[in-house]
Amino acid sequence: MAAVADRETSRGALLALIDDDDELLVAGSASSASEAKPLLDLEHLDVILVNLPLSARPLAEGIDFIRFAKAKRPDVGIVSLKRDVDEHCLRAALDAGANACCMATTSQHRLAQAIRAVAEGATWLDPEVSRILLHPTPPPAAFAKPVVPHLSPREREILRLLTDGYTNEEIADRLTCAPATVKTHLLHLFRKLGVRDRVSAAVTALRGDLI
Secondary structure (H helix, E strand, C coil): CEEEECCHHHHHHHHHHHHCCCCCCCCEEECCHHHHHHHHHCCCCCEEEEECCCCCCCCCHHHHHHHHHHHHCCCCEEEEEECCCCHHHHHHHHHHCCCEEEECCCCHHHHHHHHHHHHCCCCEECHHHHHHHHCCCCCCHHHCCCCCCCCCHHHHHHHHHHHCCCCHHHHHHHHCCCHHHHHHHHHHHHHHHCCCCHHHHHHHHHHCCCC
16 A cells, blocks of 8 residues: 655654554555656555645645546555545545545544455545534534543644644644744643654554544
8 A cells, every 4th residue: 555645744644553554564655646646556556545635726636636546546445534624625535536535633443444445445434524524514512522631722733733744833823823832832742642753743643542
């Protein structure tokens, strides 16, 4: 299988999660659609994880790549990973030919389930994606994920953005704070999670379903 993600942190986290599973083998990785196209020539490729922008302008890179990949290699299953809750983009990925849709924050266990299902020729939707497609309106507060006790709301938000591959500057811009403040939060997060770098923090977040 292969992993395609435009952000280095996201790509590194995906590769680390796959490497943890003895039944999954990474055949290659890429950071863009153009870099990923040669992967389609690999003889023993069975699944591609695609974590590319689905709604960027002027081109929807992820959608275009999924459509291109399915046209060239209909035998290869595609798992589309989406960073944000966006019903339109999720439907567009499925319409383009994706065999499975997951959120970028899908836990390690569920992502492995999706990969195996697609490798066997089946389709698979992450439960969160199914809820979005079947019930587009936000779910009631009673169904929200429980708060992780040892992480503050700001820390959880920063961890989510980090896992999505945002840089310190991009996180600071989205949260309207200084990059130095983000760096301080990250140091606290790393200490609480027992990790030393961004990729390890992202992997820990996905494994523990912390976001």
